[in-house]
Amino acid sequence: MADLDTPRSSYPVTRMRRMRRDDFSRRMMRETTLTPDDLIYPVFVLEGSGEREAVASMPGVERLSIDLLVEEARAVQRMGIPAMALFPVTPLSAKSLDAAEAFNPGGLAQRAVRALKDAVPELGIMTDVALDPFTTHGQDGLIDEAGYVMNDPTVEVLVRQALSHAEAGADIVAPSDMMDGRIGAVRAALEAEGHIHTRILAYSAKYASSYYGPFRDAVGSAANLGGGNKYTYQMDPANSDEAIHEVALDLEEGADMVMVKPGMPYLDIVRRIKDQFGAPTFVYHVSGEYAMLKAASQNGWLDEKAVVLEAMVSMKRAGADGVLTYYAKDIARWLAE
Ligand SMILES: NCC(=O)CCC(=O)O
Ligand SMILES: [Mg+2]
Secondary structure, three states, X not given: OOOOOXXXXXXXXXXXXXXXXXXXXXXXXXXXXXXXXXXXXXXXXXXXXXXXXXXXXXXXXXXXXXXXXXXXXXXXXXXXXOEEEXXXXXXXXXXXXXXXXXXXXXXXXXXXXXXXXXXXXXXXEEEEEOOOOOEOXXXXXXXXXXXXXXXXXXXXXXXXXXXXXXXXXXXXXXXXXXXXXXXXXXHHHHHHOXXXXXXXXXXXXXXXXXXXXXXXXXHOOHHHHOOOOOOOOOEOOOOOHHHHHHHHHHHHHOOOEEEEEOOHHHHHHHHHHHHHHOXXXXXXXXXXXXXXXXXXXXXXXXXXXXXXXXXXXXXXXXXXXXXXXXXXXHHHHHHHO
């Protein structure tokens, strides 16, 4: 009887399975790797001290007061994660039509930056530049009588907000508002005020996505927004060329890094941007993506560690230099195992 494994002439000389046969050769040809350097950890900041609140639609994610956040930052730094992104939970009493709390030097975000840079100076601190946590209506900018978000008056406030973050010591300011011209305006102001080292990570291709739902619960802006939407400034999920145009403008205006948001449904956009510009490109694995993976894992329908690592590698394979993800600490822990 013939050996079933004896090669026959009708079989190909190129056997793709040779390299997949053993762990060593699979590792040799692995094109994409994941390390803690690829992660940015987004966190929600609360007023008070000793305060810790669970986010119902994001099991495992908590809002923390500054003192607890400082402890968290030490752990994040020890795990080798390079940066943390701050999202303040603004009390209703501090919200207004003019969003003045956004640039309050004593505001929650600004105080958190100072405390974190003081306690853990090596950890990169990134701030969110947008007005939605500070407006009574939950839109990312100032509105006119008709409710339309006004571009240029909003940019003026964003510039003040970004400057207040840089003055507090933020390493990276990240405009997530999608107003036109804000990167150029923020860059000019930072240069004029001597903040020449402050990096700008532009949310360049931010889509009007339904995957942001749990985040709006986490920062408490869902109720303010009511049934409203952000279609007049965030991008239509149907568009791809428009993302290229947005990124070109932001890089021209002085962005150091660009971002695509959300992540997994938009990896074609990431690949196009990376191929076309070759600039540092980040992906936001958003709250809805986290919630989906978490819920399926909690039901026993998916293997959480395996599926999260696969999601991360997919984003890197698409061209991302790094990923903002609520899973950052879990991933760093899994990678160290
Ligand atoms: N600027 C941050 C968001 O708008 C949402 C992120 C998320 O859904 O995780
Ligand atoms: Mg733009």
